[in-house]
Amino acid sequence: xxxxxxxxxxxxxxxxxxxxxxxxxxxxxxxxxxxxxxxxxxxxxxxxxxxxxxxxxxxxxxxxxxxxxxxxxxxxxxxxxxxxxxxxxxxxxxxxxxxxxxxxxxxxxxxxxxxxxxxxxxxxxxxxxxxxxxxxxxxxxxxxxxxxxxxxxxxxxxxxxxxxxxxxxxxxxxxxxxxxxxxxxxxxxxxxxxxxxxxxxxxxxxxxxxxxxxxxxxxxxxxxxxxxxxxxxxxxxxxx
Amino acid sequence: xxxxxxxxxxxxxxxxxxxxxxxxxxxxxxxxxxxxxxxxxxxxxxxxxxxxxxxxxxxxxxxxxxxxxxxxxxxxxxxxxxxxxxxxxxxxxxxxxxxxxxxxxxxxxxxxxxxxxxxxxxxxxxxxxxxxxxxxxxxxxxxxxxxxxxxxxxxxxxxxxxxxxxxxxxxxxxxxxxxxxxxxxxxxxxxxxxxxxxxxxxxxxxxxxxxxxxxxxxxxxxxxxxxxxxxxxxxxxxxx
DNA sequence: TGGTGGTGACTAAGCGCATAGTTATTCGCT
DNA sequence: AGCGAATAACTATGCGCTTAGTCACCACCA
Numbered sequence: 001x002x003x004x005x006x007x008x009x010x011x012x013x014x015x016x017x018x019x020x021x022x023x024x025x026x027x028x029x030x031x032x033x034x035x036x037x038x039x040x041x042x043x044x045x046x047x048x049x050x051x052x053x054x055x056x057x058x059x060x061x062x063x064x065x066x067x068x069x070x071x072x073x074x075x076x077x078x079x080x081x082x083x084x085x086x087x088x089x090x091x092x093x094x095x096x097x098x099x100x101x102x103x104x105x106x107x108x109x110x111x112x113x114x115x116x117x118x119x120x121x122x123x124x125x126x127x128x129x130x131x132x133x134x135x136x137x138x139x140x141x142x143x144x145x146x147x148x149x150x151x152x153x154x155x156x157x158x159x160x161x162x163x164x165x166x167x168x169x170x171x172x173x174x175x176x177x178x179x180x181x182x183x184x185x186x187x188x189x190x191x192x193x194x195x196x197x198x199x200x201x202x203x204x205x206x207x208x209x210x211x212x213x214x215x216x217x218x219x220x221x222x223x224x225x226x227x228x229x230x231x232x233x234x235x236x237x238x239x240x
Numbered sequence: 241x242x243x244x245x246x247x248x249x250x251x252x253x254x255x256x257x258x259x260x261x262x263x264x265x266x267x268x269x270x271x272x273x274x275x276x277x278x279x280x281x282x283x284x285x286x287x288x289x290x291x292x293x294x295x296x297x298x299x300x301x302x303x304x305x306x307x308x309x310x311x312x313x314x315x316x317x318x319x320x321x322x323x324x325x326x327x328x329x330x331x332x333x334x335x336x337x338x339x340x341x342x343x344x345x346x347x348x349x350x351x352x353x354x355x356x357x358x359x360x361x362x363x364x365x366x367x368x369x370x371x372x373x374x375x376x377x378x379x380x381x382x383x384x385x386x387x388x389x390x391x392x393x394x395x396x397x398x399x400x401x402x403x404x405x406x407x408x409x410x411x412x413x414x415x416x417x418x419x420x421x422x423x424x425x426x427x428x429x430x431x432x433x434x435x436x437x438x439x440x441x442x443x444x445x446x447x448x449x450x451x452x453x454x455x456x457x458x459x460x461x462x463x464x465x466x467x468x469x470x471x472x473x474x475x476x477x478x479x480x
Numbered sequence: 481t482g483g484t485g486g487t488g489a490c491t492a493a494g495c496g497c498a499t500a501g502t503t504a505t506t507c508g509c510t
Numbered sequence: 511a512g513c514g515a516a517t518a519a520c521t522a523t524g525c526g527c528t529t530a531g532t533c534a535c536c537a538c539c540a
Contacts, residue, residue, distance in 0.1 A: 481540100482539105482540095483538105483539095483540090484537100484538085484539090485536105485537095485538090486535105486536085486537085486538105487534105487535085487536085487537105488533105488534095488535090489532105489533090489534090489535105490531105490532085490533080490534105491530100491531085491532075491533100492529100492530095492531090492532100493528105493529090493530090493531105494527105494528085494529085495526105495527090495528080495529095496525100496526100496527100496528105497524105497525085497526095498523105498524090498525080498526105499522100499523085499524080499525090500521105500522095500523090500524100501520105501521090501522090501523105502519100502520080502521075502522100503518100503519090503520080503521100504517100504518095504519090504520100505516105505517080505518085505519100506515105506516085506517075506518100507514105507515085507516075507517090508513105508514095508515085508516100509512105509513090509514095509515100510511105510512095510513095
């Protein structure tokens with residue numbers, strides 16, 4: 001009837017290489033061992049079955065606790081989700097912000113670095129990344145807004161790097177907004193299909209996507225009338 | 241308690257431009273008007289709130305029917321989901337298969353055509369596409385496998401087009417598997433963010449992504465040791 | 481040393497509500 | 511009249527969260 005047919009139990013997931021990643025080092029260090037273990041179990045359940053198909057029992061089962069134990073450490077299931085998504089978003093932002101800092105590097109090197117590292121991060125933490133990208137609908141409106149703010153800031157960082165290269169002539173006269181969106185799209189989509197056990201290591205994929213990013217900013221947009229170099233909209237958003 | 245806090249009701253969604261698309265012309269023509277209207281309502285609910293956060297009442301409310309009416313036309317909620325996902329996958333496959341057929345066209349033109357149309361399709365049907373890509377976990381294992389088969393066939397079509405260009409010298413000696421995956425990644429990810437009301441029309445986006453695809457197969461992979469032209473794995477999968 | 485009280489983590493049991501699906505009945509069309 | 515479509519009322523079950531109580535551990539003091 002109302003059974004949520006979660007196809008994978010926490011026990012299954014713990015051993016499944018498909019859902020292995022490095023998300024356990026994302027959690028706030030001030031948290032105790034048990035809450036962090038709960039987050040690690042939860043992120044796997046949410047990634048595999050979705051937020052709504054995951055029960056509080058599933059999460060606790062993953063760390064050999066019973067249902068009520070979750071509420072010793074978290075006030076609600078939604079807050080477990082929020083903690084995961086907030087942590088994920090803040091970590092990536094801090095990570096790439098540090099990388100984008102050295103203005104001394106060439107625009108191409110800067111783009112290569114930021115794209116490869118952003119990609120690596122999403123590959124290495126693909127289970128958490130999946131939850132961060134595809135389970136936003138489980139958040140309350142307030143929490144959702146909070147996360148959205150971080151996402152916008154992340155976008156701004158990338159757009160600034162691309163716009164710099166266009167401005168100083170390192171890149172072609174591409175559409176900054178569109179091209180940046182495509183680059184991010186590639187990395188974000190990793191959460192949908194990437195597995196650590198596969199044939200691509202996070203580093204290899206990072207290099208590969210950085211190459212693609214460079215190709216995107218180096219090719220001449222075929223003259224087909226369309227694709228203005230920097231339309232008003234995009235220009236308005238660069239360096240806000 | 242067990243409230244699934246579906247944030248948007250069917251009534252909200254019907255008017256929201258955010259969830260407007262052309263998915264209503266996907267359904268099997270042999271179905272009656274009511275079942276097709278139910279699918280259209282369901283696809284919006286699933287896309288906005290997720291399969292598990294959507295109640296059968298939500299779906300029916302969207303076409304001004306009461307709860308039980310759904311079971312006059314479909315045996316279960318899961319089958320509604322399956323019908324949507326199956327229809328979506330079959331339509332795209334049939335669509336691009338027709339396009340990839342004319343072997344007379346140049347490899348570049350063939351790639352341009354197939355990528356731009358695939359992208360357009362995902363933009364035009366982004367609500368259904370979102371369900372097709374992100375709600376697979378709601379399917380029973382049997383239905384899931386059935387869908388997976390169609391997905392594999394779709395991938396094969398694209399890989400064949402890219403491999404042909406590499407073989408006849410139109411494209412650089414790129415890694416067919418990886419590059420193809422990246423191209424599909426871009427289009428698939430549309431379901432996550434695209435809106436018909438936005439500033440990019442499906443056609444514009446199709447052209448733009450086709451340009452990017454061409455850039456991907458035209459750039460020289462920087463000699464950094466890595467990225468073999470056609471590794472054993474990829475070679476084995478092209479033309480199976 | 482051993483008794484006492486306090487504390488935080490955990491469990492077992494279950495409450496109340498919501499949900500997918502069922503059924504007996506009615507509606508409306510030809 | 512007769513038949514398919516729709517409804518209202520219902521069942522069975524699962525869910526998030528609560529509650530009462532247990533247990534291990536520690537501080538304090540005689």
